Amino acid sequence: MYRKRMLSALLVLFACLQANGQGQTRRIGEGWEFTRHEMGGIWEAWRTKMTTLPWEKVSLPHCFNADDAVDPDVKFYQGEGWYRQRLKLENPYPDGRTLFHFEGSGQKTSLWVYDQKVGTHIGGYDEFTFDVTEAMENFSANPLYKGRFKGQYPVAICADNTRDLEMIPSDMSDFNVYGGIYRHLNLVYVPAISLERVHVATEFDSKKRKATVSVKPKVYNPENLNDKISLSVRVLDPKGKTVATRKLDYATGDNPIEFTISKPQLWSPDSPVLYTCKVTLESAKGKHEVKESFGFRYFEFEKKGPFTLNGKRLLLRGTHRHEDHAGVGQAMTDEQVRTEMVLMKEMGVNFLRLGHYQQSRYVLELCDSLGILVWEEIPWCRGGLGGPAYQKQAKEMLVNMINQHYNHPSVIIWGLGNENDWSGDFEEFDKTKIRAFMKELHDLSHETDNTRKTAIRRCSFCADIVDVYSPSIWAGWYRGKFTDYKKVSRMEMEKVDRFIHVEWGGSAHAGRHSENPDDGLENIVGGEADERDGDFKLTGGKARASKDGDWSETYICNVFDWHLKEQETMPWLTGTAQWVFKDFSTPLRPDNPVPYVNQKGVLERDFTKKEGYYVFQSYWTEKPMVRIYGHSWETRWGAKGEKRLVKIYSNCTEVELFLNGVSLGKKKRDSQNFPAAGLRWKVAFKDGKNHIKAVATKGKTTVVDEYDFEYQTEQWGKATRMEMSVKEIKGDVATVKVYAYDAKGLKCLDYKKFVRFNVAGAGELIKNQGTANGSSKVQFRNGMAEIKVRLKGGVSVVGVDSEGLESAFVKLGDVQGL
Numbered sequence: 001m002y003r004k005r006m007l008s009a010l011l012v013l014f015a016c017l018q019a020n021g022q023g024q025t026r027r028i029g030e031g032w033e034f035t036r037h038e039m040g041g042i043w044e045a046w047r048t049k050m051t052t053l054p055w056e057k058v059s060l061p062h063c064f065n066a067d068d069a070v071d072p073d074v075k076f077y078q079g080e081g082w083y084r085q086r087l088k089l090e091n092p093y094p095d096g097r098t099l100f101h102f103e104g105s106g107q108k109t110s111l112w113v114y115d116q117k118v119g120t121h122i123g124g125y126d127e128f129t130f131d132v133t134e135a136m137e138n139f140s141a142n143p144l145y146k147g148r149f150k151g152q153y154p155v156a157i158c159a160d161n162t163r164d165l166e167m168i169p170s171d172m173s174d175f176n177v178y179g180g181i182y183r184h185l186n187l188v189y190v191p192a193i194s195l196e197r198v199h200v201a202t203e204f205d206s207k208k209r210k211a212t213v214s215v216k217p218k219v220y221n222p223e224n225l226n227d228k229i230s231l232s233v234r235v236l237d238p239k240g241k242t243v244a245t246r247k248l249d250y251a252t253g254d255n256p257i258e259f260t261i262s263k264p265q266l267w268s269p270d271s272p273v274l275y276t277c278k279v280t281l282e283s284a285k286g287k288h289e290v291k292e293s294f295g296f297r298y299f300e301f302e303k304k305g306p307f308t309l310n311g312k313r314l315l316l317r318g319t320h321r322h323e324d325h326a327g328v329g330q331a332m333t334d335e336q337v338r339t340e341m342v343l344m345k346e347m348g349v350n351f352l353r354l355g356h357y358q359q360s361r362y363v364l365e366l367c368d369s370l371g372i373l374v375w376e377e378i379p380w381c382r383g384g385l386g387g388p389a390y391q392k393q394a395k396e397m398l399v400n401m402i403n404q405h406y407n408h409p410s411v412i413i414w415g416l417g418n419e420n421d422w423s424g425d426f427e428e429f430d431k432t433k434i435r436a437f438m439k440e441l442h443d444l445s446h447e448t449d450n451t452r453k454t455a456i457r458r459c460s461f462c463a464d465i466v467d468v469y470s471p472s473i474w475a476g477w478y479r480g481k482f483t484d485y486k487k488v489s490r491m492e493m494e495k496v497d498r499f500i501h502v503e504w505g506g507s508a509h510a511g512r513h514s515e516n517p518d519d520g521l522e523n524i525v526g527g528e529a530d531e532r533d534g535d536f537k538l539t540g541g542k543a544r545a546s547k548d549g550d551w552s553e554t555y556i557c558n559v560f561d562w563h564l565k566e567q568e569t570m571p572w573l574t575g576t577a578q579w580v581f582k583d584f585s586t587p588l589r590p591d592n593p594v595p596y597v598n599q600k601g602v603l604e605r606d607f608t609k610k611e612g613y614y615v616f617q618s619y620w621t622e623k624p625m626v627r628i629y630g631h632s633w634e635t636r637w638g639a640k641g642e643k644r645l646v647k648i649y650s651n652c653t654e655v656e657l658f659l660n661g662v663s664l665g666k667k668k669r670d671s672q673n674f675p676a677a678g679l680r681w682k683v684a685f686k687d688g689k690n691h692i693k694a695v696a697t698k699g700k701t702t703v704v705d706e707y708d709f710e711y712q713t714e715q716w717g718k719a720t721r722m723e724m725s726v727k728e729i730k731g732d733v734a735t736v737k738v739y740a741y742d743a744k745g746l747k748c749l750d751y752k753k754f755v756r757f758n759v760a761g762a763g764e765l766i767k768n769q770g771t772a773n774g775s776s777k778v779q780f781r782n783g784m785a786e787i788k789v790r791l792k793g794g795v796s797v798v799g800v801d802s803e804g805l806e807s808a809f810v811k812l813g814d815v816q817g818l
Contacts, residue, residue, distance in 0.1 A: 024092065024189040025101075029060040031085050036064050038080045042115050045084050045156040055084070063180040063329030064159075069585040070770035072595040072777040076587060080160045081179050086152040089136060093191045093286045097222070100130045100155075103360055104183030106330070107161045114139050114154045122167065122393055124177070125357040125379060126400035129188075131222065157181065165425050166390045168397070170383030172424050173356065174536070174598060175322055176585045182323075182330040183360050191286030193227060196220035198279045200294045200407050201256075201451060202264075208311065211264050211296055213244065214256035217279050227283040233257050236276040238265060243275075250281070266310045267295030267409045269350040272371035274409070293368060295409030301453060301468050301498040307574040309373075315567070316373065316575020317620050318351030318502070319344060319602075323359055324584040326606040326769040334362055339607060341366040344581060347602070347613055348620020353502050353577045356381045356418045358401040367410035375455060375502070375577075376405060377415020380441075383425030385434050398441055402448045413455045416441045416466060420459040422533060431461050438462045457502050458531070468498045468574075475529035476559045477506035477545050478536070486566045488529040493572060502577040504563060506545060507600045508556040509593040510610050510772040512752070512781035513633040515644065517555035520548045538591055550752075551593060553611045557629065557647075560612050561675050564619040568671055578616070582607070585770050593752075593779035597770045605770040618649040618677065626650040626696035626705045629676070635710040635782065637749050641684050648679040652696035652703065655679050660691055685711035716746040719783075722755075722800055724810035727786065732793070733766070734812050735773070737786040738800045751783040755802045762794025763812060 033055040039045065044053060064081040068074050091098050100111060106124030110117060113135035121128040136153055139145055145153075161179030163171055171177060199216045215233050228249065235244040244259035265273045274293040281288045299309045306313045321340070325332045332340075341363065344352065352372050354363070357379040367374050378397045385391070398414070405411055416438060423429035438456070442465050445454045453467035463469040471492040476482025485504075493499040523543035534540065538547055549555055560578070567573060583594070583601035590596055597605065602612040614627035629647040630636075638644050648655050656666040670678040693706035719740040727735040740751040757776050759765050766788040767776040773786045780802075789798055795813035 025186050027060075027184050028085075028087065028187045029185065032058050032060060032062070032083050033085065034058040034062065034064070034081065034083050036077060036079070036081050039082060039158075042112050042117070042156060045082060045112070046114065046154055058083070060185050061180075061182045061331035061333070063178050063182040063331035065161075065176060065178050065180070066327060066329035066331065067768040069176045069178070069329055069587075070594075070596045070775070071768050072590070072775070076176060078161050078163050078177070078179065080158055080162070083157045083159070083181060084155065086149055086154050087187075088151070089132075089153050089187070091189045093189060095192045095285060097131055097133045097190050097192060097194065097220070098136060099188040099190065100132060101186040101188050102128050102130075102181065102183070103186070105157075105159050105181045105185075106178050107159075107167065108164075109160070109181075110158045112156045114142070114144070123397050123400075124161070125359070126397050127361070127404050128400075165383075166386045168386075168390065168394055169356065169379035169381045170425050171587070172383045172422065173379070173381040174586050174588050175324070175356070176329070176587055178330040180329070180331060190220065191283065191288055192223060193219060193221045193225055193229060193281070193283045193285050194288040195279060195281050195290045197403065198277065198290050198292060198407075199403075200277050200292065202294070202296050203451075204296075204298055208298065210260055210262050213259045213261055213277075215258070215277060215279065216256040217250070217281070217290075219250065219252070219281065225283075225285070227285060230282045231257070232280040232282070234278045235259055235261070236278070238273040238275060240276070261296070264296040267297040267368075267371075268309055269314070269371035269373065272369055274368060292407055293365075294407045295368065297409055299412055301500075301574055303497050304493070304499075305572055305574075307500075314350070314575075315573065316351035316500070316577070317348055318353060318575060318577030319347075319349050320353045320355045320503070320577055320580040321359070321363070322355055322580060322582070322584040323357075324582070324605070326604075326771055326774060329585070337362055338366060340582065341370060341372070343603065343607065345370045345372065346621070347616050349581075351375075351575055351577060353377075353415070355580065356415075358397065358405070361404070364405050364408045364410060368408050372410055373412050374408070374410045375413035375415055376401060376411055377418065377455075380417040380420065382419050382422040384423050384429050385437055386426065391437060394437075394441065395444060398444060399448055402445065406449060411452060413453050413468060414445045414449070415455050415457075416445065417456045417459065417462075420456065420462065434459075435462055435465065438465050442466055453498075455500065463496050468500050469496045470500050470502045471495075472531045473501055473504060473529045474506075474531045474535075475504070476562070477504075478529075478531040479542070479544060480529045481524055481526045482559045482562045484526050484529055485563055486570060488527075489570070489573070498574070500574045500576070503579040504576060505578045505580075505600050506556050506559050507551055507592070507598070508553045508610055508612065509551045509599060509779060509781055510553070510604050510608065511632045511784075512550070512552045512593075513630055514550050514552040514554040515636065515638060517550060517552050517558060520550065521545055524548070536588070551599070554629075557611050557615050557649075558675055560615040561677075564615065565671050565674055565677070568619075578602070583770065593781075594770060594772060594775050595777055604772065606774065608771065614649045618651050619671065621651055624652050624696065624698040624701045624703045626652060626655060626694050626703045628692055628694050628705050628707065630709070631707050633709060633782070634784065635712050635747060635749055636685065637712045638685075640687065640713045643682040643684050646681045646683050646692065647676040648694050648696075649676060650679055650694070650696045650703075652698040655694055655696045657681050657683075658693040658695070659683055660686065687711060687713050712747065712749065714746055716748045717742040717744065719748040719751045719805060722802060722805050722808040724798065724800060724808045726810060726812065729791075732791045734763075734789045734791055735786055736789060736798050736810055736812070737784060738808060740780060740783045740802070740805070748783045752780045753802050753804075754779050755785045755800050757787045757798065757800055759789060759796050759798050761796035761813070762792045763789045763796030763798075764792065765798075766790055
């Protein structure tokens with residue numbers, strides 16, 4: 001068994017660099033031109049005559065599939081995307097090195113200085129650096145440097161996501177293999193001898209009272225200069241006080257620089273305290289400083305038992321993250337990333353599996369500072385096992401991921417693969433060879449970092465190779481009933497030494513609700529819960545909720561609720577991770593209610609919260625909260641006087657419910673009283689408008705939630721027509737709605753066919769967002785659909801079509817007409 005170690009550290013290739021006290025790293029995000037076409041040769045990037053390529057101005061990060069990844073009418077582009085710019089490059093160091101540091105670019109990236117190719121990197125998620133020093137020197141001797149280019153360096157970059165079976169991830173993966181320079185690009189100046197990275201590891205003594213900090217720098221000296229190198233190392237506590245320091249001469253192959261820290265402050269989700277390590281390198285060529293954060297903590301996955309952090313049991317309450325967002329694809333801004341991570345923490349998350357690839361350094365920094373433990377993995381996902389180039393890439397990406405994120409105290413697991421039992425990319429599917437390669441990755445991971453665990457999900461014939469294993473358990477969605485969850489989980493836990501359960505939940509079309517969420521599920525057979533190839537499809541196979549259910553938020557909240565209440569009664573459970581925090585794009589799901597979107601998130605793709613978010617909050621958070629289920633449920637239905645279920649999700653001790661100003665009584669929360677932890681009422685609504693209010697108390701704190709809705713008692717018939725209206729206009733953006741009605745003019749509240757929006761005139765649809773109100777093709781939810789329109793200062797007509805119904809229209813931009 002690997003020793004319990006606390007680790008943390010610091011690496012990031014050439015990122016937080018300082019020279020003589022002045023920062024020498026800057027982002028180069030502005031001033032780029034882009035074309036999404038293949039070129040006949042690099043000369044096409046610079047020629048001025050007979051050019052046919054359309055170049056547009058863009059800023060980085062940039063994803064060239066931001067729109068077409070979720071466009072219902074086109075296949076998303078896979079091919080070359082070219083970026084070009086003329087840059088003034090002035091290295092302040094005599095004989096210094098000039099570097100282009102990519103934080104992530106997909107999926108194969110090449111860089112040229114004019115017509116000289118500097119290098120190519122294969123892999124869309126690990127960081128990499130191109131040293132352009134020699135290429136700059138070569139071009140500066142070219143008359144064009146001072147002539148046509150006026151002392152600037154022409155830099156061209158090709159990001160290529162062309163399909164390639166001998167690259168990971170597979171195109172069978174259930175996420176888009178995006179193209180573009182979709183993370184930050186940094187221009188870095190360093191001295192001729194500099195720090196490439198610094199690893200910091202920590203290890204506690206047997207009594208956990210002292211810890212050894214091991215600092216191991218790696219020097220970048222491409223010219224093999226023989227200059228004397230000195231190092232200065234300082235360790236600072238969370239308040240910035242220096243607690244250890246050392247100065248020494250550096251020699252290649254030196255042992256780590258070690259310090260002993262007594263009674264270090266421990267990092268945890270509740271107290272994510274971070275220390276700082278500063279390493280300064282000095283030589284005759286200049287000074288270079290790297291500064292990183294790290295933390296002290298130790299953990300263990302107990303055999304057949306729970307997970308412990310710093311000697312105490314911690315139930316891992318997790319979710320998953322894809323790097324994907326409405327309107328930008330994979331090119332999320334720092335603000336968007338931070339918003340997402342804060343929303344996770346506010347939901348009560350203390351564990352995150354990064355699916356299914358290395359993610360940006362900023363995500364890991366936020367996990368460190370917010371207190372979220374991490375499983376990070378390489379994108380060996382589905383398809384089988386390729387040849388030597390495929391395997392080389394997988395190994396390189398594993399080593400790069402570990403080296404680049406080595407110092408983050410949040411990381412506890414290096415993931416080696418996902419669903420590697422899923423064949424399809426190659427004629428041969430040899431389990432023996434897959435096992436052998438999995439063992440290579442496992443050994444390589446521990447050779448590179450023996451302080452963390454390895455793990456995979458869903459590949460039972462490799463379960464014995466890794467340290468921690470997650471089977472496939474989708475109780476209540478792809479197989480079986482959600483009430484089977486605890487029994488199936490216990491059975492799977494008994495098969496392996498160290499068990500964790502990642503990926504569970506189900507899909508919900510935002511804004512779709514149901515009075516009878518179990519309708520259509522009568523033929524589902526209980527007792528099994530594993531997902532199998534083809535279960536994700538909407539046709540064929542056994543009865544299952546994913547195929548036969550209504551995809552309502554109502555049903556999925558019940559799934560979440562049951563799982564969460566059961567997890568409180570499983571003392572052997574290490575933890576789980578719900579799939580997935582936010583909806584994301586995928587080429588494998590064109591027929592979903594929002595086409596090409598995996599809708600299992602508790603948020604929509606634009607951060608809009610679904611009701612499921614509050615179910616998790618009610619179980620996982622301490623700050624008092626209350627949520628009446630169904631804020632987007634405009635119209636409820638039933639017979640006159642019929643009692644309907646009202647559910648309140650809250651972490652408070654007691655909740656009182658009011659309907660139309662009249663108290664319906666108080667109820668105490670009991671997490672084992674399903675559904676809604678006992679906070680549920682059977683209520684008879686009045687015809688028409690109703691107002692509902694919940695008042696929750698926890699200690700001396702009171703929180704309130706309330707909203708209005710309609711109640712429809714008359715039963716509707718078959719939908720015969722649609723009617724459009726303007727919901728609201730804010731600035732230059734209008735929101736339009738369409739409703740389905742029967743012949744008597746009643747809303748058809750169960751109508752859920754697809755609708756298509758279109759526009760004529762000055763305006764444009766705000767579409768290809770991959771959300772319930774940002775898609776030109778989308779399923780009705782409770783007989784309603786909507787979309788936003790950018791008016792652009794003119795008159796427009798928005799139309800809708802749905803199979804079997806006459807088209808409907810609404811005019812925008814004519815104030816009198818509205």
